[in-house]
Amino acid sequence: MEEKLELLLADGVVDEVIGRLKSGKEADIWLVRHGGQVIAAKIYRDRQTRSFKNNAAYREGRVVGNSRTQRAIDKGSRFGQAAAEEAWKSAEADALYKLHDRGVRTPTPVMFYEGVLLMELVVDAEGNPAHRLIDTSLTAEEANAHYRDLRGQMVRMLEADLIHGDLSPYNVLMGAAGPTIIDFPQIISAAQNNRAEPFFLRDFENLRRHFASFDKSLHQRHHDAREIWRAYVRRELTPDFEPPERPSAPPPHTHHERRDQHPAHGQRRDQPGQPHPRQAQQPQGQRPEQRGRPEQANRGDGRPDQGNRGGRPDQGNRGGQPNQGNRGGQPSQGNRGGQPNQGNRGGRPDQRRGQDSRGQRGGQGQRGPQVQT
DSSP: OOHHHHHHHHTTSOSEEEEEEEEOSSEEEEEEEETTEEEEEEEEOOTTTOSOOOOHHHHTTOOOSOHHHHHHHHHTOHHHHHHHHHHHHHHHHHHHHHHHHTTOOOOOEEEEETTEEEEOOOBOTTSSBOOBGGGOOOOHHHHHHHHHHHHHHHHHHHHTTEEOSSOSGGGEEEETTEEEEOOOTTOEETTTOTTHHHHHHHHHHHHHHHHHTTOGGGGGGTTHHHHHHHHHHTTOOOTTOOOOOOOOOOOOOOHHHHHHHSOOTTEETTEEEEEOTTSOOOOTTOOOOOTTOOOOOOOSSSOOOOOSGGGOOOOOOTTTOTTOOOTTTOOOOOOSTTOOOOOOTTTOTTSSSSSOHHHHGGGOSOSSOOOOO
């Protein structure tokens, strides 16, 4: 038997030790008889023997009443470490008293005596110790109802400036009065801890995702946690606060539906089967007109009709490129920028005969259309 249980018996705090109920990573739960009723006695493990040791992030913002003790805890002295350990053990009892007064469904605290927490035993409808949420099978309707119930419990906790810090389906008992939250050693001060928001969001999402595995509609409630936290930060959170409803997202399309809905090339989405008005029907084998570059005709400065872009003649099909002649010589390219007929670009004939080609370059020597010889 535990040494502390013997102390409880010796001091007359309990009348009988019935047996161990469960063993956890932080404490052991024993069934004891107190005042004619069976209650739970929670005996915390020492820091050297418990598996959960790194609790510095959870203790941030906790302040003990004695300033001397608080300074020792901050310095990390031997006395300070012992005081921090006792404060960690008593934090759950303090939280239970506060949350019970705020109407949060938790085990009713009886007393905290010599490091042992005595509290109400949570039972099911048959009077047996209640099962954990993680071990309970639910219908979609039950999951939705329990989600809304626990969401309200978490709102009341946050309204009391407290966050569980380690909430999950393992820390909820399915009692006869409804889902009951247990295990508060990691209780966090929402107003004093710098990491309060991520702790709250993690706690909330742990429960929502669990219930969503039974009720798929709860996947749409992923915004609830942030809405609650936003109301808390704005000082608008009340015990009966409920996150606003949002329209459900449309069901995701299958691969075949997406492929069927994708318009064909050149078709508008609002007129299935109709070609885009900018794309004229072209005979097979011909290149469509350049988009946004209509035929320029005469520009008004005496330059001849350039036809296609840059004064280049009709090139036909790019693949076959008819009417281009020999690219090396490029004959009959039209009048490019007012220049005389160049013939073979390699030798450039006709540029030194008849008239000065330099004077004709760029259409400077003659404003009207030039006659090619």
